[in-house]
Amino acid sequence: MDLxxxxxxxxxxxxxxxxxxxxxxxxxxxVYPERRGLSVRDxxxxxxxxxxxxxxxxxxxxxxxxKTGDRVERVIGELVGDTAQEHCRRVIERLRKHRRxxxxxxxxxxxxxxxxxxxxxxxxxxxxxxxxGLKVAYDPAAIAPVLSRHLPINGGxxxxxxxxxxxxxxKRCVLRYRLGEASPEADQTRAxxxxxxxxxxxxxxxxxxxxxxxxLKENGFGxxxxxxxxxxxxxxxxxxxxxxxxxxxxxxxxxxxDLQGMEAAGWALAKLHRCSLEVPMRHSVDDxxxxxxxxxxxxxxxxxxxxxxxxxxxAIVRAGLRKCRDGGPxxxxxxxxxxxxxxxxxxxxxxxxxxxxxxxxxLDVGNFLAHQKLAELQGRGDARRLEAAFLDGYxxxxxxxVFDRVEAYTNSALLRLACLYALWPRWSHLADPIxxxxx
Numbered sequence: 001m002d003l004x005x006x007x008x009x010x011x012x013x014x015x016x017x018x019x020x021x022x023x024x025x026x027x028x029x030x031v032y033p034e035r036r037g038l039s040v041r042d043x044x045x046x047x048x049x050x051x052x053x054x055x056x057x058x059x060x061x062x063x064x065x066x067k068t069g070d071r072v073e074r075v076i077g078e079l080v081g082d083t084a085q086e087h088c089r090r091v092i093e094r095l096r097k098h099r100r101x102x103x104x105x106x107x108x109x110x111x112x113x114x115x116x117x118x119x120x121x122x123x124x125x126x127x128x129x130x131x132x133g134l135k136v137a138y139d140p141a142a143i144a145p146v147l148s149r150h151l152p153i154n155g156g157x158x159x160x161x162x163x164x165x166x167x168x169x170x171k172r173c174v175l176r177y178r179l180g181e182a183s184p185e186a187d188q189t190r191a192x193x194x195x196x197x198x199x200x201x202x203x204x205x206x207x208x209x210x211x212x213x214x215x216l217k218e219n220g221f222g223x224x225x226x227x228x229x230x231x232x233x234x235x236x237x238x239x240x241x242x243x244x245x246x247x248x249x250x251x252x253x254x255x256x257x258d259l260q261g262m263e264a265a266g267w268a269l270a271k272l273h274r275c276s277l278e279v280p281m282r283h284s285v286d287d288x289x290x291x292x293x294x295x296x297x298x299x300x301x302x303x304x305x306x307x308x309x310x311x312x313x314x315a316i317v318r319a320g321l322r323k324c325r326d327g328g329p330x331x332x333x334x335x336x337x338x339x340x341x342x343x344x345x346x347x348x349x350x351x352x353x354x355x356x357x358x359x360x361x362x363l364d365v366g367n368f369l370a371h372q373k374l375a376e377l378q379g380r381g382d383a384r385r386l387e388a389a390f391l392d393g394y395x396x397x398x399x400x401x402v403f404d405r406v407e408a409y410t411n412s413a414l415l416r417l418a419c420l421y422a423l424w425p426r427w428s429h430l431a432d433p434i435x436x437x438x439x
Contacts, residue, residue, distance in 0.1 A: 002052055003298050009054050009081060010302060012119050016058055016079055017045045017425050025115060026062065030122065032110040038064040043075075048423040049168075050298050055080055057169050059125075074125035076169050081119040088114035088121045094129035101135040102127055126164040131173050133198035133241035138162055143196070147179050150235040150245065151192045162196075172205075172354070173198045176248060193250075194235060199242040206244045209353050210237035212279060213246070219277050221350070228346045229268045231353075249351075252344035259389040264348040265341040266393025269368070272350065273330045273361040274397055281357035283334060285321050288363070288412055292317060295419035299431075303422055306431060313415050313438045320408030327360035327405050336364040337371035362402050365394065366409025373410075373437050374417055377430050411438045 005013075015021045022043040027033070033040050040062060047059040056079040063072050080087045092112050095103040103109050112123040128134060136142045166174040178193040199206035213234035217223075221231045233247040254261075296314045300307035333340065334355035342349040369387055376383035414437050422431035 003050050003294060005050070005054055005056075005298075005301050009056075009079065009119075012079055012081065013048075013056055013302065016056075016077060016118055016120055017048060019044050019425070022060070025118060029115055029117065031113050032122075033064060035110050036066075038066050041065050041070065045425050048425075050423075058120075059167075074164065074167070076123050076125055076167065078121045078123075078169070079119055080121060084114040084116050084119045084121050088112060091121065091123070091129055095127060099135070100129055100132050102129075102138070125167040126162075126173060126175070128167065128169060128173060130170045130200050131198045131242070132201045133238070133243035134173060136238070136241045136243060137173075137175055137177070137196050137198055143177060144179060146236060146238070146245065147177060147192070147194055151179060151194060165195075171200055193248040195232065195246045195248045197244040197246070199244070201242060203242065205354060206242045207237055207239060208280070209356075210234050210244050212277075212353050212356055215277050216275070216353075219275055220271070221275075227267075227271070229264075229271050229348045229350070231350055249342050249344070249349050252342035252347070252349060254339045254341060254343075258343070259385065261341070261343040261348075262338070262386050262389035263393035264343055265338060265368070266390040267396060268341060268348045268350050268393075269333070269336060269364055270394045270397035270399075272333060273364070273399055273402075275331045277331055279331065279356055279358060281355075282329070283332070283357045283359035283363070285325050285327075285360075288409075289318055289321055292412060292415055292419075295416060299419045299422050303428075303431070306422060306435075309432065309435045310415075310419070313411075313418070313435050316438055317408070317411045317415050320411055324360060324362065324405045324408050327362055327401075328399070329358040330361045330399055332357055332359040332361060333364050334359065334367075336368050338368070338375070360402075360405060360409070361399050362405035362409045363412075365402065365406045366411070367413040369406070369410045370413030370417055370437075373414065374421075374430070374434065377433050378427070407439070414438050 019042065023040055026043055027040040042063040044061045045058050046061055049057045051057055058077040058079065060075040060077060061072050062075050063070055078087065092103060092109060094100060095112065096105045103111065111127060114121050126134065161178045163176045164173065165176055175196045176193055177196050197206065213231060216231050217233065221229065223230055223233060232249055235245040235247065237244050292314060296310050299310060334357055335352060340350060340352050342351060368390060372383045372386045375381055414434055418431045418434035421427040421434065
């Protein structure tokens with residue numbers, strides 16, 4: 001993948017990441033607020049991702065104001081340069097096609113718009129021409145019967161409500177669908193909900209994740225697990241629409257910063273690493289180095305002042321990972337951190353299996369510890385206390401020899417986080433301190 005960016009594109013990126021610049025341009029040039037009697041009060045780029053072909057994707061939080069007050073909307077921008085207007089036209093055209101059906105065919109729209117002065121195409125989160133399943137997810141007539149077959153609905157299903165929880169443009173979109181339940185015993189409506197995850201049209205990932213979740217459920221991670229460690233129940237997979245339905249876990253919160261929750265997170269990870277389930281994906285030391293090399297090549301193009309520190313850190317990480325080649329692979333989450341663990345009552349629930357593979361278990365432990373160091377830098381707790389609680393839980397069932405390699409993978413995760421957060425304006429100042437944690 002070519003992630004080389006031209007000077008003009010990098011200049012556009014700096015402007016697109018600047019809150020003051022974006023607030024001014026949106027208020028002046030964006031047709032959406034003008035048509036709807038809104039004023040743009042603020043625009044913050046919260047996430048930035050490099051893409052091939054000299055492009056970036058930016059996720060914004062835009063604060064609007066009208067007569068009733070303020071509201072915040074999630075907006076996605078594609079930085080494409082001089083082709084912005086043509087790209088915008090193609091996006092709208094594809095979103096109107098029958099199979100996607102996310103925009104009306106014969107009506108003008110302001111939900112997707114070009115800002116030629118920035119080379120930027122804006123759309124609201126949840127609109128994606130590469131995720132054909134969003135058509136079904138937004139259609140109560142289509143999705144309600146599916147949910148009714150899997151949720152405890154008594155009586156007639158009423159119209160549902162959809163909320164976008166997370167959207168990675170062109171890759172996946174996670175939504176919560178709340179379905180009304182008309183109770184025949186009482187004159188009231190009680191909400192039932194499910195998580196709807198839509199994958200890219202050409203991807204087989206959704207089917208793989210559904211299969212993995214069903215197998216995990218049958219291998220000790222089901223609803224009745226005696227130790228309380230389980231996964232959300234997979235409900236259905238619609239292959240035509242690349243759409244996965246799963247249980248929406250109620251009343252649970254991420255493990256951090258509760259010490260008991262952190263210990264449960266360690267115990268849950270050890271249980272996952274002990275699971276004998278076979279999966280097709282693999283992640284090797286060479287894969288890890290290649291992944292980091294891509295990030296280390298991108299960030300100095302945006303922030304040249306980080307080049308020396310990144311290269312020094314990368315050298316340390318490569319040297320450490322070279323010593324990890326003998327680490328025996330187990331089942332690994334590969335994106336394990338406190339927000340992937342939901343704790344409620346006596347339950348510990350592990351979520352998000354898109355990256356599940358066989359790899360060195362030290363990778364998960366190192367990634368979790370790196371996120372605790374990040375949390376401390378963000379002012380979200382004492383990393384040492386949280387790490388100790390997590391490791392106390394993990395040691396109960398830890399695979400032999402895993403701690404010999406944890407430092408190398410902690411450093412690897414820290415380097416990746418430094419690169420990722422360098423591009424996120426709110427946290428870009430943490431890039432240097434994160435690099436400073438690498439030993």
